[in-house]
Amino acid sequence: MQRRATGMLVVVTIVFLLTSALLRYAPWLGFVRAFAEAAMVGGVADWFAVTALFRHPLGLPIPHTAIIPARKDRIAISFGGFVERNFLDPDKIADKLRRQDVAGRLARSMRQPARANQVSDFIAEALGGLLGVVNDADVGQLMAHGLSDQLAAVQATPMIGKLLGAAAGDQRHREILVQVVEVATGWIEANQDGIRQRIAGELPSWLPPIIDQKIYEKLLEAARRTLTELYNNPEHPLYAQFTATMDNWIDNLQHDPQILARGEQIKAEILAQPVLREVASAVWRDLKNALMVQSSEIDSPLRRSIAEGLTHLGDALEHDADWQEKVDSWAEGLARFVVTRYGHAVGEFITHTVNGWDAVDTSRKIEAQFGRDLQFIRINGTVVGGLVGLVIYLVSMVL
16 A cells, blocks of 8 residues: 555656647647646655654654654553443443343253363363362462361350250150160160179279179169159159250350360360371372362263253343342443443553553554555545645646
């Protein structure tokens, strides 16, 4: 386009020279000469104007030329602000989203099996890639810290008291007492040798060995008799004693300052043990390995579950007007948040990017983008200038 515009200027210059030389032989060439003269002036003027935008014409430091290189920083600020004001306006983007039927499009897209499988593959691959780059030690430590912080924020003994209160609710004290006695009786029956040895170790050495057997039998008989009495007598005194004891425990666990303090001390000692970090690391490793295997398989249960979930979500979304309204509202709210929060950062990013360009490179980029239209300005200037010159010549002849 530069060659065409310059070629036209050269042509009208040659026409002007020829008509000037032949005018004495053919007076009618005055019209052609007037057109060529004005076209030459118009072409040169527009060449100067277009060239002055990007560089000094003929390399001469004429004032108010090479405008873009000289104003690059100002242009960068203006361009960044222009994009921020006109393209990152929250109201305009929200209005555009409302007219796009985001929820409907999303529902129709997710209901297509091919699209659901495509999204599930993307999610699985992204998950596998993310798991492949994370540091296991850092994640395990983060999980341990998070679990430790959560446990540290909760008082231990009140929670235990509430659990006991829930377990003993609805007059279940009797069931608990019977179960405790059953467990104790079973333990006595299963550990006869150990109990007899412990009894024998506490007795004087001069007593006969049969004594420890008799004591054990009495102990077992008492446990069995107590269990039978509890079964047969709903009003057994042990029920009332056990109920009062449990209620006292539950109340103390929740309100006794000494028990509360002791519970917190024990909890702190447990949390300080390395076993918590080891458990968190082990859980993370097992979870990571399982997810890595699932994400790498083409037809894994993970991918099928994601695809089926997306399909079901699309079905529900398409037939539920309330959910559609919620999704549209979420999309609009998210867009407003992102644009409001980061729109200015985008404008600044554009400004800093343009500021980082070299002035000459910036001129070349802009000229390459808009240069074709600018060269048409030169061509139009040549033609229009010639026509204006011809009109002026005709008017002067008439006058």
